[in-house]
Amino acid sequence: MKWDPEAAQRLERVPFFIRKKVKRQIEEYVAAQGKDIVTSADVTAARQHFTGGSTLTTGQEELSQLDLDRIRELVEKGVPTEALDTKYIKFRLCGGAAGCPLNLMDQMKPYAARLAEIAREQGLETFLAGSHDGPVLFHHQFKITLSGCPNNCSQPQIADFAVIGQARPSVTGAKCNGCELCVKACKENALTVDDNGPHFDDALCLLCGDCTRYCRKEVIVNGPERYRVLIGGKLGRHPHLAIPLALEAAWEEVEDLLRKTIVLYQTQALDGERFGDLVQRLGDDRVIKLIREQ
Ligand code: SF4
Ligand code: SF4
Ligand code: SF4
The missing domain is CATH 3.30.413.10 (Sulfite Reductase Hemoprotein, domain 1)
Incomplete structure (x- = not known):
């Protein structure tokens, strides 16, 4: 699925730890309408569809708050x-x-x-x-x-x-840059990073996928569900x-x-x-x- 430049720019503003998921949802929404390119109007329409009518905001902080509100609502209801x-x-x-x-x-x-x-x-x-x-x-x-x-x-x-x-996190062959975002994301202290990349403590890992969401380099990916x-x-x-x-x-x-x-x-x-x-x-x-x- 292609994205026009304006739509791609808006996707970039989605918090990175949920960007993959949002991208997939929007692409599914657009594909269901028989299209193969995502435009900015599609992003707005998909956003309204998934948030029950809320309008898309453009600033990352606002969007992030919207997503957090959405998560909270889903969790509660x-x-x-x-x-x-x-x-x-x-x-x-x-x-x-x-x-x-x-x-x-x-x-x-x-x-x-x-x-x-x-x-x-x-x-x-x-x-x-x-x-x-x-x-x-x-x-x-x-x-x-x-x-x-x-x-x-x-x-x-x-x-x-x-x-x-x-989902059990698994390590790909991609190069780890040592940013340790994955370590900070892990609430269980189940993850360390050294010169050879990330290492997991199986006794502590809850298979929650948080580290995967935070790894921008795709060094860590989710294994099968x-x-x-x-x-x-x-x-x-x-x-x-x-x-x-x-x-x-x-x-x-x-x-x-x-x-x-x-x-x-x-x-x-x-x-x-x-x-x-x-x-x-x-x-x-x-x-x-x-x-x-x-
Ligand atoms: S259990 Fe996980 S997926 Fe389900 S609502 Fe809570 S945070 Fe979301
Ligand atoms: S899957 Fe969850 S618990 Fe396991 S290492 Fe990653 S963030 Fe930590
Ligand atoms: S595995 Fe990913 S998030 Fe963790 S240190 Fe390496 S590049 Fe950063």
């Missing part, structure tokens, strides 16, 4: 899930599904739809309806949550089944934080783990038992073993 929710199954998607530039799960909406389909195929709704009488309250629902990055804005820690987007899967979180009288079932799963494994989690629930639950209560009763290790052995 998440995105609507009525199309996925059923009486007994409730979805929660973070603002990554609506354009948060920190998102590392590009296909969040289709992935959520796929998980809804699997829950339906496995008969989860019927199972839950059959084990409960009376009005359906919040704690009767099985909650499936997706977060686009390890910031976890959709609260996966208290979901029955949660998926978190991640991977997903952390958590299960069994809940609030209520006996809160329980969700436990990790997989640390760096490919998407196919995520789908398989949802199937197996539902089978475990259907075969091991006492009458009317919440999934989080089942995990507490059986114990974290046994639950993981029972799922892995299926």
